[in-house]
Amino acid sequence: MRQLSKTSRRSFLKKSGIATVGFMGLYQFVQPNALANTINAKAGYGALLPDPEGILNLPKGFSYKIISKMGLEMSDGLLTxxxxxxxxxxxxENGKVLIVRNHEISPDDLEKGAFGKKNERFKNVSADLLYETGKGQLPGLGGTTTLVYNPQTGEVEDEFLSLAGTIRNCAGGITPxxxxxxxxxSTVKTGSYDGRLDLNHGYVFEVNAAADKKLNKAIPIKEMGRFxxxxxxxxxxTSIVYxxxxRGDGLFYRFIPNEPGKLYNGxxxxxxxxTGEKSRDTRNWSDLDTPKFKKNQPYKVTWIDLEDIDAxxxxxxxxxxxQGAACFARGEGIWFGDGELYFACTNGGEIAAGQVFRYTPGVSEGKANESTSPGTLELFAEPNDKEILKSCDNVAIAPWGDLLLCEDDKxxxxxxxxxxxxxxxxAENVGYRTEFAGGVFSPDGSTYFVNIQGAGLTLAITGPWGQRA
Structure with missing residues (x-):
């Protein structure tokens, strides 16, 4: 068993802005035969209680508030x-929390867009700031909104469009x-949607976390690849981006920036x-005749340079x-902890119900001598029981060390x-037959924000996080 030193715990708390709860560290997660494939209410916060409103069941002492709803007018005059x-x-500033939120919307799904059912509010934004305007007829409706949340009142004080002109913005990640x-x-190409799209899609974009009510200029970071x-x-x-x-046969990538913190500089x-296993299949599907990827076993890794990355x-x-890269079953949410990261594969495992992997970077990660102490990959969780876990998607690490997984299921x-x-x-979604998405804690660890995607709702959950059942 590996434990974090007191020094590294203090360092994490300082970086996170969390000072109320001791960080246990996810290094303790994976040890031989430690993963108990059963649900234990006492391990968390107790049984889930019926919600009188019929939306979200939570443990005793916890409550939620809907803080944002699709279709309502935002501070900038556009629609959520x-x-x-x-x-x-x-x-x-002043104890407020900035939330930057993705929207997984296609260009023709006008009822969900910020510009209205006929894109009538599109004229209210500067088209030069969008990535895709679709010849002025079919702008990209994905992108991000930014919310300014006051934890003292539980209210959103401002909400505005912060990136636009992109397509199906699914997840992403915070930067230091x-x-x-x-x-x-999405990997739709120029000329898609009956010739109305002007540009290729399938990129990563950067959004400043600010309360300035400004629409960021949408510029793709093309050297992160198109997929x-x-x-x-x-x-x-290191500023390395993972x-x-x-995809059902997707890869796991890393981007080593030329200049730390300057991703647009290539x-x-x-x-x-x-290492030593060319084109390794990690999916563990029962109908594959490939070797099983074993749980709790660290596999040394190498990294393969990719060419023609605009694909x-x-x-x-x-x-x-x-070329020899390993393949994964629909890589989804990913979160960096204290010296390691975790990522979910939605339909990996023997019954295709989901896997979680842990990657630990090497001492000289990304440097010329990294082969002397390479990073390692472990299969952290694969319960193969849908009563325990199914279709894990977004991932977040709680301030005290628990891993929280949003299920992509009805x-x-x-x-x-x-x-x-x-x-x-x-938590249990009992109000809508649609997935949880985007679960993340506030910087101080007091509030867990999560979306009910199909309903277009963002919720803030509070409760006695430090008190186990």
Missing amino acids: PGSPDGMGTFKG WNSWLTCEE NHEAVAVDPK LTED GKLQALAI PEDDLRHRGFE HPFVVGITPKGEYYKL
């Missing part, structure tokens, strides 16, 4: 977009320099490979796999895993 997905939180990276889960992006996580020590791909895109034929993953839960490896249910 639908299909909210990945989110990041940042410290604002207070910005949000938002990812297009069906899902989420990213940034190592605060990226997941939402860099190198690589794909993860298992006009959306074949980057195929070429990377042929009857979803937010599932927690403790540092002892016990599973529990934190």
Whole structure:
């Protein structure tokens, strides 16, 4: 068992802005035979109680508030977009919380867009700031909104469009320099939608976390590759960006920037490979005749340089796999902890119900001598029981060390895993047959924000986080 030193715990708390709860550290998660494949209400906060409003079941002492709803007018005169997905939180002024939120919307899904059912409000924004205007007829309706949340009142004080002209912004990730990276889960090309699209899609964009009510100019970070992006996580020590791909045969990538914190200044895109095992299949599907990827076993990795990363034929993953990269079953949410990161694969595992991997960067990660002490990849969780976990998607690490997973299902839960490896249910969506998305804590750890995607709702959950059942 590996434990964090008191020094590293204090360092994490300082970086996180969390001073009330001791960080247990996810290093304690994976140890032989430790993952108990059962739900234990006492491991979390107790049984989920029926919600009188019929929306969200929570443990005793917890409550929620709907803080944003699709279709309502925002501070900038536009409409709150639908299909909210990945989110990041940042410290604002005077104790406020800035929430940057993705919207997984296609260009023709006008009812969910910020510009109205006929794009009638499109004229109210500067088209020069959008990535895709669709010849002025079909602008990209994905992008991000920014919310200014007051934890003292539980109210959103401002809400505005902060990135526009992109398509199906699924998840993303926070950066150490207070910005949000938002990812297009789409590879549609110029000329799509009956010739109305002007540009290729499938990129990562950067959004400043600010309360200025400004629309950021949407500029793709093309050197991060063009593929069906899902989420990213940034190592605060190196500025290396790790990226997941939402494909059944997707790869796991890293982007080494030429200049730390300056992602638009270029860099190198690589794909993860298992040392000594060319083109390793990690999916563990029962109908595969490939070796099983074992739980709790650290596999040493190497990284493969990728070419032609703009991939006009959306074949980057195929070429990377042929070069020897490992493949994964729909890489989804990813989150960086204290020296390691976790990412979910929605339909990995023997019954295709989901996997969670842990990647630990090497001592010299991304440097010429990294092969002397390479990073390692472990299969952290694969319960193969849908009563425990199904279709895990967005991932967040709680300030005290639990891993929280949003399920992408018509009857979803937010599932927690403790540092002892016990599973529990934190929340149950009983009001809408649609997934949870974007679960993330406020910087001080007092509030857990989560979306009910199909309903277009963003909720703030509070309660006795430090008190186990």
